[in-house]
Amino acid sequence: MQSDRNKILIESIKRLLRRDAAHNLRKILDKTHAADLTLVFRAVSQSNRKQLLDLLDDPEKIGAIFSGLDEDTVLDLMEHIAEDDLVAILEEMPSDDAADLISQLSEEKSDLILEKMKQEDSDEVEDLLHYDEDTAGGIMVPEFIAVSEDSTAKQAIESLQKEHLDVEMPFYLYVVDDYGKLVGVSSLRQLVVVHPNKQLKDFMTTEVVSVRTDMDQEEVAKVVARYDILAVPVVDETNKLMGIVTVDDVIDIFRMEATEDILKMAGAGEEFVETKSIMKSTRIRLPWLFASCVGGLMAFLIIGQFEQSLAQLAYLAAFIPVIMGMGGNIGTQSSTIVVRGLATGRIAITDMWAVVLKELSIGAILGIVYGVLIGFFAHVSYGMGALAFSVSLSVLCSMSVAALVGSLVPMFFARVNIDPAVATGPFVTTAIDIISVYFYFKIATTLLGI
Amino acid sequence: MQSDRNKILIESIKRLLRRDAAHNLRKILDKTHAADLTLVFRAVSQSNRKQLLDLLDDPEKIGAIFSGLDEDTVLDLMEHIAEDDLVAILEEMPSDDAADLISQLSEEKSDLILEKMKQEDSDEVEDLLHYDEDTAGGIMVPEFIAVSEDSTAKQAIESLQKEHLDVEMPFYLYVVDDYGKLVGVSSLRQLVVVHPNKQLKDFMTTEVVSVRTDMDQEEVAKVVARYDILAVPVVDETNKLMGIVTVDDVIDIFRMEATEDILKMAGAGEEFVETKSIMKSTRIRLPWLFASCVGGLMAFLIIGQFEQSLAQLAYLAAFIPVIMGMGGNIGTQSSTIVVRGLATGRIAITDMWAVVLKELSIGAILGIVYGVLIGFFAHVSYGMGALAFSVSLSVLCSMSVAALVGSLVPMFFARVNIDPAVATGPFVTTAIDIISVYFYFKIATTLLGI
Numbered sequence: 001m002q003s004d005r006n007k008i009l010i011e012s013i014k015r016l017l018r019r020d021a022a023h024n025l026r027k028i029l030d031k032t033h034a035a036d037l038t039l040v041f042r043a044v045s046q047s048n049r050k051q052l053l054d055l056l057d058d059p060e061k062i063g064a065i066f067s068g069l070d071e072d073t074v075l076d077l078m079e080h081i082a083e084d085d086l087v088a089i090l091e092e093m094p095s096d097d098a099a100d101l102i103s104q105l106s107e108e109k110s111d112l113i114l115e116k117m118k119q120e121d122s123d124e125v126e127d128l129l130h131y132d133e134d135t136a137g138g139i140m141v142p143e144f145i146a147v148s149e150d151s152t153a154k155q156a157i158e159s160l161q162k163e164h165l166d167v168e169m170p171f172y173l174y175v176v177d178d179y180g181k182l183v184g185v186s187s188l189r190q191l192v193v194v195h196p197n198k199q200l201k202d203f204m205t206t207e208v209v210s211v212r213t214d215m216d217q218e219e220v221a222k223v224v225a226r227y228d229i230l231a232v233p234v235v236d237e238t239n240k241l242m243g244i245v246t247v248d249d250v251i252d253i254f255r256m257e258a259t260e261d262i263l264k265m266a267g268a269g270e271e272f273v274e275t276k277s278i279m280k281s282t283r284i285r286l287p288w289l290f291a292s293c294v295g296g297l298m299a300f301l302i303i304g305q306f307e308q309s310l311a312q313l314a315y316l317a318a319f320i321p322v323i324m325g326m327g328g329n330i331g332t333q334s335s336t337i338v339v340r341g342l343a344t345g346r347i348a349i350t351d352m353w354a355v356v357l358k359e360l361s362i363g364a365i366l367g368i369v370y371g372v373l374i375g376f377f378a379h380v381s382y383g384m385g386a387l388a389f390s391v392s393l394s395v396l397c398s399m400s401v402a403a404l405v406g407s408l409v410p411m412f413f414a415r416v417n418i419d420p421a422v423a424t425g426p427f428v429t430t431a432i433d434i435i436s437v438y439f440y441f442k443i444a445t446t447l448l449g450i
Numbered sequence: 451m452q453s454d455r456n457k458i459l460i461e462s463i464k465r466l467l468r469r470d471a472a473h474n475l476r477k478i479l480d481k482t483h484a485a486d487l488t489l490v491f492r493a494v495s496q497s498n499r500k501q502l503l504d505l506l507d508d509p510e511k512i513g514a515i516f517s518g519l520d521e522d523t524v525l526d527l528m529e530h531i532a533e534d535d536l537v538a539i540l541e542e543m544p545s546d547d548a549a550d551l552i553s554q555l556s557e558e559k560s561d562l563i564l565e566k567m568k569q570e571d572s573d574e575v576e577d578l579l580h581y582d583e584d585t586a587g588g589i590m591v592p593e594f595i596a597v598s599e600d601s602t603a604k605q606a607i608e609s610l611q612k613e614h615l616d617v618e619m620p621f622y623l624y625v626v627d628d629y630g631k632l633v634g635v636s637s638l639r640q641l642v643v644v645h646p647n648k649q650l651k652d653f654m655t656t657e658v659v660s661v662r663t664d665m666d667q668e669e670v671a672k673v674v675a676r677y678d679i680l681a682v683p684v685v686d687e688t689n690k691l692m693g694i695v696t697v698d699d700v701i702d703i704f705r706m707e708a709t710e711d712i713l714k715m716a717g718a719g720e721e722f723v724e725t726k727s728i729m730k731s732t733r734i735r736l737p738w739l740f741a742s743c744v745g746g747l748m749a750f751l752i753i754g755q756f757e758q759s760l761a762q763l764a765y766l767a768a769f770i771p772v773i774m775g776m777g778g779n780i781g782t783q784s785s786t787i788v789v790r791g792l793a794t795g796r797i798a799i800t801d802m803w804a805v806v807l808k809e810l811s812i813g814a815i816l817g818i819v820y821g822v823l824i825g826f827f828a829h830v831s832y833g834m835g836a837l838a839f840s841v842s843l844s845v846l847c848s849m850s851v852a853a854l855v856g857s858l859v860p861m862f863f864a865r866v867n868i869d870p871a872v873a874t875g876p877f878v879t880t881a882i883d884i885i886s887v888y889f890y891f892k893i894a895t896t897l898l899g900i
Contacts, residue, residue: 016794035676045796058494068676070796124822163644169623171638171680187623188638193611207483225705226485226518228698230680239662247697248678254701258708262715266786267779278808282815292779293820296772303768305833310767314760317767318753321774321883322746324703328472328778329717329742329876333735336716340709346520348493358728365732377747381754427780432825433771 010043012435017048026055034061038068046073050080058113059085063093066101072276075104087116096139096249099128100153136220137213139253140243145173147200151184154196155367160188171397174241175204181243182210182233183395202234210235220245221253222345262342264419265336267426269290288426294429299437306441309450315382319374319391320437327368327398328429334359334406335424342414343421352411356404363403367396390444397443400438405431458736459486460493476505484514496523500530509535513543516551517867522726525554537558545571547574549578554886559826583660586626586670587663590693590701595623599633604646604747610638619875622692624683625654630685632660634692660685663692670695671703672795690720711793714869715786717741719877737875749887756891759900765832766894769824769841770887776820776846778879784809784856785874792864793871806854813853817846840894847893848886 007033008306018026029037029052041049056062066074066089078086078101088100090113102110114122124142133138147156156173171190175184184204194203210233211220224232224247231244260270267288276284303320305308310316338355341347347355375392379385409428410420459482479502491499506512516524518540528536528551540548540563552560552575564572574592581587597606599848606623606814622643625634633655644653660683674682674697681694697715717738726734754761760766766872788805793795797805825842829835857879860870870871 033677035678037793038676042795043800047848049587157642160639188642189610192607192638205686211669225698226702227483227489228485230697232482247680247701248675249852251675251697251701251704255708255794258705258712259611259794262708262712262786262790265712265716266782268783268786271806276817278811282812283807285780285812286816286819288783289776289779289816289820292775293824296775299775300827300831301772302764303771307464307764307768309762310764314757314764314767315754317760317764317770318750320770321749321753321887322743324771325742325746325749325880325883328741328881330735332716332875333738336712336718340712344705344709345489345492350493358731361728362732362735366736366739369736369839370739374743374747377750400499420631426483429779430775433775437771 006039010040013040013052014044014048016183017044017051021382022055025052027085029055029422034064035068037061038065040049041065041073043068046076046158049077053080053132060092063089063097066081067093067097067316071100074101078105083112083116087113090125091117091121094141095124095128095143096356098140099125099138102162103129132215134217134236135213136211136214136215136217136245139217139220139240139249140213142229142243142244144233144241144244146176146180146241147173147186149175149177149179149199149201151200151374152197153191153194153200153203156186156200157196170410171230172209172233172244173200174244175200176241180241181239182208182235184208185233198357210239211245212237217253221250221257225254257343261339261421264421265339265425266270270422288410291426291430292433295433298434302434303440306445309441309445309448312450313387313448316441319378319440322374323391323398323440324393324433324436326374327432330363330366330399331402331406331428331432334363334403335410335428338407338410339420339424342410349411349414352415355411356407360400361401363400364396366403367399370399371395386447387444390440390447393447394440394443396439397439398432401435402432402441455802456486456489459714460490463490463502464494464498467494467501471727472505475502479505484511485518487511488515491519491670496526499523499527503527503530509538510542513547514540517543517547520842521550521554524551528555531561532828533566537563541567541571542573544591546591549575549588550583553579553583581663584667585667586661586667586684586695587664587669587692589699590669590695592665592693594681594683594691594694596626596630596691597623597636599625599627599649599654600652601650602646602647603650603653604642606650607641607646608634621680622683622694623650624658624694626691627649630691631689632658634658635683658683661691661695662687662793667703668707671700671707674700675704707793711789711871715789715825715875741876741880742883745883748884752884753891756895759891759895759898762900763837763898766891769844769890770829773841773844773848774825774883774886776824776845776881777852780813780816780849780881781852781856781878784813784853785860785878788857788860789870789874792860799861799864802865805861807858808851809857810850813850814846816853817849821845821847836897837894840897841891843897844886844890844893847889848882851885851889852882867874869887 013028016028041052053062074142074387090102102113112128117125127142128138145160147159162376171188173186173188174182175186177183184201184206185208186200187202190203209223209227209229211223213234213236221230231246233241234243234245236242263269269284271284320362338347342349371392374395375388378391379388410424413420463475463478466478491502501860503512540552552563552846564576578588595610618690621638623636623638624632626637627633634651634656635658636650636654640653659673659677659679661673663684663686670682674695681696683691684693684694684695714720719734719738788797792799821842824845825838828841829838856878860874863870
């Protein structure tokens with residue numbers, strides 16, 4: 001099994017690191033695939049990573065490992081590498097990844113490195129630095145195969161044998177006119193199948209799916225996924241071909257966006273914090289808890305208004321957790337389903353009212369089920385019909401409102417172009433807490449006449 | 451913009467559907483890409499889908515649309531299609547998708563359809579039906595390019611021109627020995643670059659990444675992502691090449707697994723329920739709320755034990771929401787970070803204690819910050835030093851324990867091979883609720899001497 005093999009690899013390397021067996025480590029590092037080494041680098045401590053880095057000579061391998069690690073980790077490791085080695089590594093990395101790293105360095109250092117890099121590589125990186133990191137321009141690679149529409153299949157194959165050797169995914173041939181504008185696409189497959197003297201313009205596909213340099217990376221990823229293509233060409237506003245975004249980057253984007261959504265919905269920042277220091281993680285997570293702090297204190301103020309009633313019937317307080325809990329959980333269900341549905345395209349923004357109505361119905365049905373159950377429990381415990389009925393009604397109200405708010409808020413935010421994930425988690429929960437507590441005390445004091 | 455174009459397309463089709471303009475609809479359907487039509491099908495009602503389906507003639511296009519829709523939706527649409535048309539559509543679909551659908555039909559109907567399908571297609575589908583849907587065998591396609599290790603580059607290119615025309619992603623050539631065992635891999639790119647008379651065994655790559663038919667699909671996806679490959683060959687236990695899993699399926703797997711994780715963590719089932727009926731959604735969501743119901747009732751019993759103290763100091767109850775809320779939210783942060791970290795490989799199971807210790811530290815720091823803040827608020831409101839101190843201490847305890855439990859539970863579950871996502875959401879929140887309430891009343895009654 002793949003994963004067993006990797007576990008053994010990681011354990012062996014950890015053992016050799018403890019024994020400081022440089023010679024054996026070097027042997028094992030040399031014969032292991034960069035993708036597997038990335039897993040090893042993720043599994044060991046930062047000081048171990050530096051130890052391993054000293055034993056690696058191949059800048060291409062180091063570049064591939066860097067592409068698979070967190071930016072913070074890599075930036076720290078880069079401090080540890082001599083400038084000339086660093087230049088060699090960055091030259092070997094895909095230009096988009098290199099540009100991301102260089103943009104994080106001090107201006108002085110990045111200028112120095114760009115100067116030392118081979119003209120061609122540094123030009124590519126500098127071009128990419130102009131684009132926003134999260135757009136098609138920021139994630140594209142400028143290495144692609146472009147051929148003139150007048151070339152023949154034979155000429156195209158010959159050019160492949162001589163040039164384009166550094167192209168990452170040489171499967172599509174983009175066809176351009178004399179001004180470099182994208183006019184069609186062909187594939188290596190088509191080239192070997194057609195007659196060698198046929199011109200590209202006569203057999204290329206003219207309906208090319210392309211994206212603009214300023215398109216958000218998540219949109220780009222969706223385009224690649226929707227059309228099941230391996231790379232999408234990126235063009236500027238004049239339709240000039242600037243680069244391509246390949247499917248391996250698309251996978252990374254989807255995984256990253258899913259992580260971001262999950263973290264935002266849990267109110268744990270946007271970036272993955274576990275790899276950061278304790279103080280840094282704390283700083284990122286602190287503000288997200290503020291919403292629930294404010295919400296909790298508002299609930300405190302509401303309950304304070306019913307202090308007289310509480311003094312008369314102390315056990316009213318005992319039902320606060322179950323009412324808050326039921327509302328909170330169904331609200332989380334609703335908002336999660338809506339946020340994920342919007343992200344994956346299974347829910348359309350235009351369906352707002354249909355979705356909200358459906359959630360409200362589900363909330364009401366579940367509210368009746370659990371309201372009866374919890375009311376029955378209250379009746380058994382205290383034998384007061386009016387109290388039991390108040391609790392039942394409060395659970396019903398709390399769960400219905402929670403389903404309503406939990407679905408309405410993200411739908412509304414999506415409509416006005418605010419990221420529904422970020423707006424959902426702690427805010428919805430907190431709003432539901434406050435509403436639930438208020439309903440409960442209002443209903444109970446009214447029905448019990450206190 | 452891509453997304454604007456699609457919005458216009460959807461709106462036009464909806465308008466034509468309302469006007470029942472069959473002729474115009476047929477024209478627009480004919481010239482629109484199947485991937486775009488999938489978006490349209492997602493955006494309209496089921497009865498509209500049937501209307502559109504009647505206007506589509508091309509079984510390949512219908513098959514492509516079906517591949518992009520929810521299984522439930524497609525199964526319902528299939529009822530609407532004449533058997534012979536259905537057979538034609540299934541023949542055009544990738545065998546793995548066709549097999550998934552056929553496996554959901556009644557035995558009688560699936561036998562009938564398999565019998566009517568072309569021998570070759572039905573054999574492929576029947577072979578796939580033997581594998582578990584979530585394994586490499588269940589998601590592989592049996593169409594791939596396999597060439598003998600003794601062939602020359604020229605022979606390989608010639609065979610590409612004659613056969614393999616239905617291969618989905620003709621980029622890798624898998625090299626097999628006389629027994630069909632996988633021995634190497636080459637690419638179309640290599641074929642056109644090497645001398646035409648060179649034999650494959652002399653230039654193929656012998657280090658082939660492959661997966662076994664019984665490997666879980668999530669593992670398969672991780673392999674493809676890790677090695678940045680476009681397809682991975684699937685072999686049986688004797689290393690015989692059985693099929694390939696392509697990168698477009700890998701994207702779907704990652705998106706689906708992320709959705710599953712998100713839903714499980716929110717306690718909203720595993721499958722996406724929004725596309726199901728109200729009653730079906732309710733049934734799926736009902737049991738997940740049971741944990742928080744039981745937890746809430748346990749909190750009720752705990753508070754009941756402190757009824758005497760509550761009768762003396764009614765406003766003790768007013769702090770229940772803020773203490774529960776702070777604990778619940780930091781617990782959600784911790785468990786989300788751990789679950790997602792485990793899923794993406796950024797946290798290793800072996801790091802259990804390091805991760806838990808770190809979360810505990812963060813919980814304690816944030817507990818002190820918010821404890822002081824909320825305690826200060828309590829002091830301002832009631833002017834009682836002992837009460838304010840109790841509240842502070844309770845917030846600190848609740849947040850520390852929540853961070854501990856929130857990280858420990860998923861790490862522990864992952865260790866004993868239970869899916870951490872499913873075990874995390876409602877269970878962790880509920881446990882934290884109970885612990886928080888208990889701590890608070892114990893601390894407050896002790897310190898206040900009531």
